[in-house]
Amino acid sequence: MAESSSDQESMREELEQYLEEMRTKKTDEGAPMVHYPKNFDRVAGAMNRSDLHADGETGEAPWSKYLLAEATLRRDGMTRC
Numbered sequence: 001m002a003e004s005s006s007d008q009e010s011m012r013e014e015l016e017q018y019l020e021e022m023r024t025k026k027t028d029e030g031a032p033m034v035h036y037p038k039n040f041d042r043v044a045g046a047m048n049r050s051d052l053h054a055d056g057e058t059g060e061a062p063w064s065k066y067l068l069a070e071a072t073l074r075r076d077g078m079t080r081c
Helices: 005-024 040-046 063-075
Strands: none
């Protein structure tokens, strides 16, 4: 069943509000609870649905899978060989 455009818009607004709330949350020490890279908005704005799901024809994983894996390695102080 397809979602109506008003349902999609409502969901988008709800997610945008949640994201904004997460951007402003602080720990008890006053540090940001979630750290976003400086280019987060630019990268997220450039993404589309196919960037988040495997290619149905080839089964290849989207580029975002590798980007997220790389970010996780950097966060943990590791680098790819």
